[in-house]
Amino acid sequence: MITFDQVSKHYPQGDALSNVSFHLDKGEMAFLTGHSGAGKSTLLKLIAMMEICTRGQVLLDGQNLNRIKDRQIPYIRRNMGLIFQDYKLLMDRTVFDNVAFPLVVSGYDFDQISRRVRAALHKVGLLGHEKKYPLALSGGEQQRVGIARAVVNKPKLILADEPTGNLDPELSAEVMHLFEQFQQSGTTVLIASHDLSLISQMGYRIITLNQGSLITEGKQ
Amino acid sequence: MNRLARYFQNHARAFFSSLGRLLTTPFTTIITVLVLAITIAIAASFYLLVKNTAQLSAGLEASNQMSVFLKQSVSDQAARRLAQQLEQRSTIAEVKFISREAALTEFKLHSGFGDALNALDQNPLPAVIQVLPAARLGEEQALESLADDIQSMAQVDFVQLDMQWVKRLHSMLELAGRAVAILNTLLAFAVIFITGNTIRLELQNRREEVLIAKLVGATHAFIQRPFVYTGLWLGMAAGFVAWLVVTGVALSLQTPVTNISRLYNNQFNILGFSFTEALAIIAGTATLGAIGALMVLYHQLQQIKPQ
Numbered sequence: 353m354i355t356f357d358q359v360s361k362h363y364p365q366g367d368a369l370s371n372v373s374f375h376l377d378k379g380e381m382a383f384l385t386g387h388s389g390a391g392k393s394t395l396l397k398l399i400a401m402m403e404i405c406t407r408g409q410v411l412l413d414g415q416n417l418n419r420i421k422d423r424q425i426p427y428i429r430r431n432m433g434l435i436f437q438d439y440k441l442l443m444d445r446t447v448f449d450n451v452a453f454p455l456v457v458s459g460y461d462f463d464q465i466s467r468r469v470r471a472a473l474h475k476v477g478l479l480g481h482e483k484k485y486p487l488a489l490s491g492g493e494q495q496r497v498g499i500a501r502a503v504v505n506k507p508k509l510i511l512a513d514e515p516t517g518n519l520d521p522e523l524s525a526e527v528m529h530l531f532e533q534f535q536q537s538g539t540t541v542l543i544a545s546h547d548l549s550l551i552s553q554m555g556y557r558i559i560t561l562n563q564g565s566l567i568t569e570g571k572q
Numbered sequence: 573m574n575r576l577a578r579y580f581q582n583h584a585r586a587f588f589s590s591l592g593r594l595l596t597t598p599f600t601t602i603i604t605v606l607v608l609a610i611t612i613a614i615a616a617s618f619y620l621l622v623k624n625t626a627q628l629s630a631g632l633e634a635s636n637q638m639s640v641f642l643k644q645s646v647s648d649q650a651a652r653r654l655a656q657q658l659e660q661r662s663t664i665a666e667v668k669f670i671s672r673e674a675a676l677t678e679f680k681l682h683s684g685f686g687d688a689l690n691a692l693d694q695n696p697l698p699a700v701i702q703v704l705p706a707a708r709l710g711e712e713q714a715l716e717s718l719a720d721d722i723q724s725m726a727q728v729d730f731v732q733l734d735m736q737w738v739k740r741l742h743s744m745l746e747l748a749g750r751a752v753a754i755l756n757t758l759l760a761f762a763v764i765f766i767t768g769n770t771i772r773l774e775l776q777n778r779r780e781e782v783l784i785a786k787l788v789g790a791t792h793a794f795i796q797r798p799f800v801y802t803g804l805w806l807g808m809a810a811g812f813v814a815w816l817v818v819t820g821v822a823l824s825l826q827t828p829v830t831n832i833s834r835l836y837n838n839q840f841n842i843l844g845f846s847f848t849e850a851l852a853i854i855a856g857t858a859t860l861g862a863i864g865a866l867m868v869l870y871h872q873l874q875q876i877k878p879q
Contacts, residue, residue: 400787402878423791430789440784454788456585459578501788 353378353509353540354399359408361394361564368394369564371408376542378508381535383551384544386561392544395561396511399542400434401425413508430458433502437514439494441486447473447497448482454505472504476530492523499530503539510534512543516550524550582797590801601806604770608763608810609817612857615759616818616845618752624843625748629741636708638719639732640701646727648672651699654727658703663718666704672697698729760860763810767803767864775799775872783878796869800862807861811854819844 354376361369369391376382384392397403398410401417410417412428420428441450451472455465473479476496486494495515502510512531516524528543528550535541545551551558560568594601640658642651648671655669670678675697680689689696703722707714712735719731775782785795822844833840845853 400878426786426789426791426794428789429787434787440780440787442781442784453784457785457788457790457794459582461578461581505788 353380353413354542355411356395356398357409357411359398359405359410361391361398361403362406367564369398369405369561372561372564372566373408374559374566376540378540379535379538380557381531381541382543382557382559383554384542384559384561385546385548385551387546389563390561391564392546392561393513394564396513396542396544399509400432400511401428426457430454430505431507432509432511433499433505433507435495435498435502435510435512435515437517439486439498441494441497441501443486445485446482447478447484447486447489450486450497451500451504454501458505468504469500472500475503475533476500492519492526495519495523495527496530499527503534507539509540510542512541512545514544514546516545516547521550528554582794586797586801590798591805593798594802594805601809604766604806605809605813608766608806608857608861609813611759611762611766612810612814612853613817615756616814616853617821618755620818620822620843620845622745622749622752625745627843628840629745635734635738636705636711636715637734638703638705638715638722639734640703640722641729641732642699642701642727643729644698646699648699650727651701654725655701658701658722663706663714664703665706668702668704670700670702672699675700763807763857763860764864764867767806767861768868770806771799771803771865772868772872774802775869775876779876782873782876786876787878792873796866796873799869800865803861803863803865804858805861807864808854808858810861811857814857815845815850815853 354374356372356374359369359372360367372391372395384395386392394403398405398417399412401420404418413431415428442453445453448469451469452465455468460468469482470479473482476499478493478496478500481489481493486497489497495518499515502512510531515531516527519527524547531541531543532554543551558568559566642654646654651671652669655667658664659667672695676689676695679697703718705715705718707718715733715735719733722728723731782795822842826842829840829842
C-alpha cells in the first residue's frame with residue numbers, strides 16, 4: 353500500500369527525514385513512533401500529499417506521488433481518511449454535517465450521505481448525536497467524530513497523527529480499539545503516536561524514527 | 573447518479589448555501605450590498621442622463637437653414653428690403669423675415685422670461701432673416717460660401733448655420749457618451765474589486781473550512797463554487813438596489829422636469845429604465861460580482877494549503 357524508497361525531506365531549517373525506506377502492506381496496521389521532531393508528522397504529510405519529498409520516492413497503491421499533478425490530489429485524498437490530534441472539526445456545523453463533509457465534497461446524493469453518515473457514527477458509537485455541535489461533546493467524542501469523518505468514505509488507507517494526544521489513557525485505548533476494528537475489515541492503518549506504553553501492548557508493527565532516520569522496525 | 577445530475581446538484585447546493593450564509597451575517601451583507609449599489613447607481617444614472625439627453629436632441633435634425641441676425645441699427649423697413657433682395661438670389665430658395673417686434677413676442681411667449689424683458693426700456697432682440705438656401709444639407713461648401721457672402725453685408729451682425737450648431741451639439745453628446753462609457757468601465761472595475769475584497773475576507777474567515785475541505789478531497793472547483801455564488805448574489809442584490817434608487821430619483825425628478833419642459837413648450841418626459849435595461853443591470857452586476865470572486869479565488873485558494 354505504502355512504499356518509502358530512500359526518502360528524504362529537507363526544510364530550510366534542516367532535514368526532517370533522511371533516507372527513510374519501508375513498506376506497508378495492504379490491510380496492515382502499523383504505528384509510527386519517535387520523540388517529537390523525529391519526523392513522524394512529516395512522514396504522514398508526504399503520504400497525504402501535503403508535502404513533496406526532496407529525494408527518493410513515495411509510492412501509494414503503486415502510484416508515485418512525486419508525479420501526481422495538483423488537480424489529481426483531491427481524487428487520491430478521497431481514498432484516504434485523515435485523523436488529527438486537534439480533530440479539525442468544523443465548530444459551526446453539526447456532527448452530521450462534519451461527518452457528511454467528505455461525501456458532500458465527493459458529490460453523493462442526500463440519501464446515500466444520510467445512510468453512510470449514520471453507519472459511520474454507529475461504528476464509533478455516536479449514533480443519536482447527529483444534531484449536536486462539536487463543542488457540546490467531550491474530547492473523546494470529538495475525536496470519534498473525526499474518526500467517523502475519516503472512515504465515512506470507506507477509504508483504503510487511514511492515516512492518524514497523534515489521534516490520542518489529547519485524550520486520557522482510557523479513551524486512548526478505546527480509540528485504538530476502533531482503529532483495530534477498521535484494520536480487521538481490510539483497511540490499511542498507519543498511526544503516529546508517542547504513547548509507547550499503549551502501542552507496545554497492542555502487538556502491531558512499530559516503525560521508530562529518530563531525528564529523521566528510521567532506527568528500528570518490528571514488533572516491540 | 574449520473575454526472576450531469578451531480579453537477580447540477582452541486583451547483584444548486586452552492587447557490588443556496590451561499591445565500592444562506594450571506595443571510596446569517598445580515599449587517600455585513602447589507603453594508604457590502606449598499607457600497608456596491610452606490611457604485612452601480614452612479615454608473616446607471618450617468619447612463620440614464622446620456623439616454624435622456626439623446627432623447628432631447630433626437631428631434632433636432634440637422635438642416636440646411638441659416639439664421640441671419642441683423643445689426644440693431646438696421647430699421648425694420650431696411651431689414652424687409654434686405655430680405656426681399658436675398659430672396660431674388662438664385663442660391664436662396666426661400667426667406668422668412670422675423671421683425672424685432674415679432675421676435676420679442678415669440679420670445680416672451682416661449683422663454684418664460686417675459687417679465688424680465690418688460691423691465692427693459694427697449695427691445696434687446698435683433699431682427700432675423702431665416703434663409704433656406706437652394707443648396708442641400710450635404711453641399712457644405714455651397715452653404716458655407718453663401719453664409720460668408722451674407723456675413724460680409726453691412727447690415728448683417730452674424731450668420732448662424734443651423735447645421736453647425738447641430739453638429740456641435742452632436743459631437744458634444746458623443747464626447748459625453750464616451751466619457752460616460754469610460755467612467756462606467758472604471759466603476760465596473762470598482763464593483764469587481766469591491767466584491768473581490770469582500771470574498772477575500774470571507775475566504776479568510778472560512779480558512780479552516782477550506783483547509784478541511786482540501787484534506788477530505790474537495791476539488792478547487794468545489795471549494796470556490798459557493799464563494800463565486802456569494803459574489804453573484806452580492807452583485808445581483810446590489811444591481812437591484814441600484815435600479816430601485818435610480819428609478820426613484822428619476823421619478824422624483826419627473827414633476828420638476830415636466831414643469832420646465834412645459835415652459836419651453838416642449839414635450840419631454842424623463843425616460844426610466846426599460847425592463848430589458850433593468851434586467852441587464854442586475855445580470856451585469858451579478859456577473860461582475862462573480863468575476864470579482866473568481867479573480868481573488870484563483871490566487872487565494874492556491875495559497876491555502878494544509879500544513
